[in-house]
Amino acid sequence: MPAQLIAGNSAVIIGAMYAGCDCFFGYPITPASEILHEASKYFPMVGRKFVQAESEEAAINMVYGAASTGHRVLTASSGPGMSLKQEGITYIAGAELPCVIVDINRAGPGLGNIGPEQSDYNQVVKGGGNGCYNNLVLAPNSVQEMCDLTMKAFDLAFKYRNPVVILADGVLGHMVEALKFPDEAYTPSIDTTWAVCGNHETRPNLVTSIELDFSKMEKHNFKLQDKYQKIRENEVQFETYMIGDAEIVLVSFGISSRIAKSVVDAARKEGLKVGLFRPITLFPFPSKELKALADTGCKFISIEMNNGMMREDIRLATGCANVDLVCRYGGRLIELEDIMKKIKEVA
Amino acid sequence: MNGSKSPSGSPGVSSSPSTTARPGTSASLATSPNMNPRELGTYTKNTWCPGCGNFSILSAIQTVLASMHDEGYPLENVVIVSGIGCHAKISDYLNINSFYSLHGRTLPVATGIKLANPDLKVICFSGDGDSLAEGLDHLIFAAKRNLDITLILHDNRVYGLTTGQYTPTSPLGFKGKSTPMGTEELPMNPIELMLVSGATYLARGYTHGIDLLRKLFRDAIMHKGFSFVDTLQVCVTYFNMYETYNKRVYEVQGNDASSFDEAMKIARSWDYNNMEAPIPLGKFYDIDKPRFDQVFPGYEPHPVDRDAKIREVLDSLI
Numbered sequence: 298m299p300a301q302l303i304a305g306n307s308a309v310i311i312g313a314m315y316a317g318c319d320c321f322f323g324y325p326i327t328p329a330s331e332i333l334h335e336a337s338k339y340f341p342m343v344g345r346k347f348v349q350a351e352s353e354e355a356a357i358n359m360v361y362g363a364a365s366t367g368h369r370v371l372t373a374s375s376g377p378g379m380s381l382k383q384e385g386i387t388y389i390a391g392a393e394l395p396c397v398i399v400d401i402n403r404a405g406p407g408l409g410n411i412g413p414e415q416s417d418y419n420q421v422v423k424g425g426g427n428g429c430y431n432n433l434v435l436a437p438n439s440v441q442e443m444c445d446l447t448m449k450a451f452d453l454a455f456k457y458r459n460p461v462v463i464l465a466d467g468v469l470g471h472m473v474e475a476l477k478f479p480d481e482a483y484t485p486s487i488d489t490t491w492a493v494c495g496n497h498e499t500r501p502n503l504v505t506s507i508e509l510d511f512s513k514m515e516k517h518n519f520k521l522q523d524k525y526q527k528i529r530e531n532e533v534q535f536e537t538y539m540i541g542d543a544e545i546v547l548v549s550f551g552i553s554s555r556i557a558k559s560v561v562d563a564a565r566k567e568g569l570k571v572g573l574f575r576p577i578t579l580f581p582f583p584s585k586e587l588k589a590l591a592d593t594g595c596k597f598i599s600i601e602m603n604n605g606m607m608r609e610d611i612r613l614a615t616g617c618a619n620v621d622l623v624c625r626y627g628g629r630l631i632e633l634e635d636i637m638k639k640i641k642e643v644a
Numbered sequence: 645m646n647g648s649k650s651p652s653g654s655p656g657v658s659s660s661p662s663t664t665a666r667p668g669t670s671a672s673l674a675t676s677p678n679m680n681p682r683e684l685g686t687y688t689k690n691t692w693c694p695g696c697g698n699f700s701i702l703s704a705i706q707t708v709l710a711s712m713h714d715e716g717y718p719l720e721n722v723v724i725v726s727g728i729g730c731h732a733k734i735s736d737y738l739n740i741n742s743f744y745s746l747h748g749r750t751l752p753v754a755t756g757i758k759l760a761n762p763d764l765k766v767i768c769f770s771g772d773g774d775s776l777a778e779g780l781d782h783l784i785f786a787a788k789r790n791l792d793i794t795l796i797l798h799d800n801r802v803y804g805l806t807t808g809q810y811t812p813t814s815p816l817g818f819k820g821k822s823t824p825m826g827t828e829e830l831p832m833n834p835i836e837l838m839l840v841s842g843a844t845y846l847a848r849g850y851t852h853g854i855d856l857l858r859k860l861f862r863d864a865i866m867h868k869g870f871s872f873v874d875t876l877q878v879c880v881t882y883f884n885m886y887e888t889y890n891k892r893v894y895e896v897q898g899n900d901a902s903s904f905d906e907a908m909k910i911a912r913s914w915d916y917n918n919m920e921a922p923i924p925l926g927k928f929y930d931i932d933k934p935r936f937d938q939v940f941p942g943y944e945p946h947p948v949d950r951d952a953k954i955r956e957v958l959d960s961l962i
Contacts, residue, residue, distance in 0.1 A: 324778075325806035325822065333809070337822040349809060349822045351777040352748065377747065408728065408746070 312447030357385030367492025387426025391506030412628015543572030697877030748778025845871030
């Protein structure tokens with residue numbers, strides 16, 4: 298399949314179509330609206346469902362409903378809209394239903410602006426709504442991954458019956474790169490062991506997040522935690538670049554990791570032993586792998602467009618208190634020079 | 645306490661001490677005899693598209709506020725609240741107390757402001773996406789409570805800021821970015837909805853009829869209770885309706901605004917879908933009903949007395 302130039306937000310819908318996504322429910326918000334537009338264009342053409350909902354809360358609850366019928370469901374939004382979706386997401390997690398949510402992160406807090414930021418890290422990686430739950434979180438750093446990880450997100454969502462969030466940002470959503478289309482389209486079948494399909498076979502299935510009996514609710518929580526542990530053990534995904542002999546390891550995800558990678562090349566030219574560790578899954582976080590790196594005695598610099606939300610996870614994983622940070626806010630990308638300066642300070 | 649009319653009959657001038665101009669801050673606003681509406685502008689760069697109907701709304705409200713000032717109403721007692729959408733930039737362009745709030749939450753924010761400080765005149769600006777989609781529940785409850793606030797709806801029937809998706813008032817078949825084959829939903833009629841929800845003042849204006857718009861805005865602001873002005877405001881970029889509106893609009897005359905049935909009849913005479921039907925403008929409904937801010941449990945506005953009251957309550961618990 299030849300490659301085609303395409304924007305990140307469009308690549309999400311291509312991935313979703315190939316992954317057998319049946320339904321899209323969304324609400325306009327910049328910089329995620331193109332996902333809505335692309336879904337509205339292509340979904341009806343192939344007999345799939347599309348609704349522009351009346352709000353983000355409405356959209357996520359439509360996702361909740363459609364997911365309970367065993368279908369592959371997608372929604373997309375950005376920071377302020379993600380905050381609104383949290384109510385629905387915790388119910389979906391509690392009821393153990395699969396769905397995929399794309400967050401094209403913009404600058405905050407509050408309305409902020411439409412520039413890129415990675416500040417939704419905490420609200421998607423740490424749960425975000427009420428109760429003890431986790432989303433699986435995938436962080437693409439290219440248009441190709443916007444498509445590929447959307448496909449993978451559906452697999453994971455159904456494997457674990459859990460919400461999966463694609464955490465991208467305004468740059469990834471809008472930048473245009475070559476996309477190699479997936480080799481084949483997946484045609485899913487409904488798993489009638491848990492879905493409610495309005496037929497005799499699935500009549501005993503119950504979708505709910507309520508359990509009034511304390512012991513039963515605790516048991517349900519234990520079950521969820523066991524699931525998250527299994528996810529931690531099996532689904533960690535990351536990428537490394539020149540870390541073999543690295544004395545300083547840049548840890549970065551999403552669009553920031555693209556900048557960090559250029560910095561590694563520039564630093565190597567100056568004879569500095571710098572490498573890059575890029576978590577692709579933010580939950581599960583590659584804690585074991587980072588700990589192993591820390592044990593070699595290297596130093597870490599977290600490169601992220603927020604106030605060091607991922608740095609907290611690096612600290613927890615490695616036990617290193619002195620993990621440095623280079624960050625920008627407000628829609629500003631991190632400058633190569635700022636990272637170089639920090640590397641020289643640390644080295 | 646608040647809202648008593650001045651002897652000259654000028655609107656809503658309060659006699660409470662809190663409404664007098666603070667020295668050195670806004671005295672000029674309160675004392676100069678005639679205000680040029682342009683004084684209510686700001687230096688913020690205006691980013692509305694050329695030809696946008698929002699300019700008329702801004703101009704009309706400036707004129708109304710300036711006339712209120714000229715009649716002795718202290719403009720520091722006016723607060724405007726906007727939501728999110730192209731309309732909301734009015735908070736940046738109007739030199740008056742303003743609150744640039746959340747998407748769809750214009751009315752809850754305004755409710756908080758009005759209840760916390762009943763002396764204030766609260767005017768909300770909101771869009772059709774803002775109030776009829778994201779915040780529809782709040783709109784219904786504001787009307788149901790009949791709180792003494794005004795909502796001016798910038799009804800351009802399209803999401804302009806997010807570049808052209810259909811909204812709750814877009815006509816059937818509207819082709820927007822999220823409806824490439826045309827929307828399959830019929831539009832809602834916000835005036836009909838507000839009438840049954842309990843609003844006590846209902847009107848429709850059009851941004852090409854600035855005199856009527858000023859009259860309706862002023863009337864709505866003076867009204868005691870929840871007033872709603874559906875303002876047909878054209879988005880030249882994503883849904884240019886000037887030609888249709890110019891042909892179809894007319895001003896209702898001699899209607900009995902105290903009649904629910906008559907208001908309903910006028911409201912239903914255009915369903916926001918039929919491009920051939922005449923579109924009535926003007927005041928459709930205007931009645932007096934108990935307001936939420938009147939029946940809201942009284943509070944003691946003076947802190948000293950409030951402390952005494954709290955002590956009294958606490959003592960009674962011992």
